[in-house]
Amino acid sequence: MGPLLPNDIIPFEWSSIIAIVIGIFFGFILESSGFSSSRKLAGVFYGYDFAVLKVFFTAALVSLIGLLYMDYLGYVDMSSLYVHPTYLWAAIIGGAIMGIGFVAGGFCPGTSLCAVAIGKIDAIVYVIGIMVGVFIFSELYSVFEPIYTGYFYGNITLVDSLGINPYWFVFLFTIAAVIIFVLVDMIRKRVKKVFY
């Protein structure tokens, strides 16, 4: 049956509208769970709040387990889902830069826009910084291009590159996630309480 859009169960023209509706809900839930606060987001690096780690880890696992069940039952064909292409070094360098920005600024790109929406000044400055970064990147694109388009590995997933049964992988990943959650909670209890 699914995915709905590629199989024309929902006409392609609806895709932008659906994206906007999902985006509104995503932003609303981010904001209402406190992710528009840079103190809460930065807490994951200082060890006083691991909400970000737990939320995104859980979200990934819920969707992964749900998709695998739906694939098994024939509601979604996982092979026709979009897999983001891997440009190895571009991803490593970009990830490192984003991590530094995350620690320094206290937002990730999505939550920064969410915080702009409720009028946070630090987030507005952060988004201006993103725009400056985008501008520099575009101007120097010819310099970055070999890294940006090089080291291309195709649309691979961890399951493909490790050659492991996806079900076992998800099971082990879930156990690892639960262990990480417990460890992270232990760290949080040891770190001095920060009120924010």
Added chain:
Amino acid sequence: MINRKLVKFLSFRYVILALLFIILAGGLVLLPKFEKQEGIKPEQLLSNIISPERYITTDELADRIINQDPSLLLIDLRDEETFKKYSLPNAINMPLKNLFDEDSSAFLNQDAYDVVFFSNDNFDADQAWILCNRLDYKNLYVLKGGINRWFKTIINPPHPKENMPLEAFKLYATRKAASMYFGVAYPDQVKTNVPKRPRPTPKKVITVKKKKKAPEGGC
């Protein structure tokens, strides 16, 4: 009024959620394995099987071979022995049981050529067509009637009877011409260089006029 039991239960809420998570993920591992449906959907396959669009007639095929159609790929599904005895020109031998060997998928799974399957009849070819169609291979055709029909129509076309319409005669002429392309010889078309027998030159009869004998004086 605080429901104490509920409070006690909710204090374990993260543990319960974590357990639920592990159980769901473990369920994936324990799911019974089953062969996944490969290729196109059964309904699609059924409607494709019913459709006669896959058939290509011997006349059509002969026409394309004679016009040296570069997009034609003939695949002979009979065994090697019969293939060696006779096959269509430029055909590739790929016995039905070897259809899905590693090196054959390059011929079948492509969309540059029109693949035409044939065997002695069209039954083996139909089977091959269904198997490949299920895998969603493109541009597959079946020679209707196979080699047997090829012989009956192209190689050895039946002579139309006198009371048949003109079309039958035209078709016969086309098929006859096609069969000659494939190397059939007809006695009425055979041009043999019979050495011209030198016309017997009429013997010149030299009639020697007998001189009239002068009357001889008798004695």
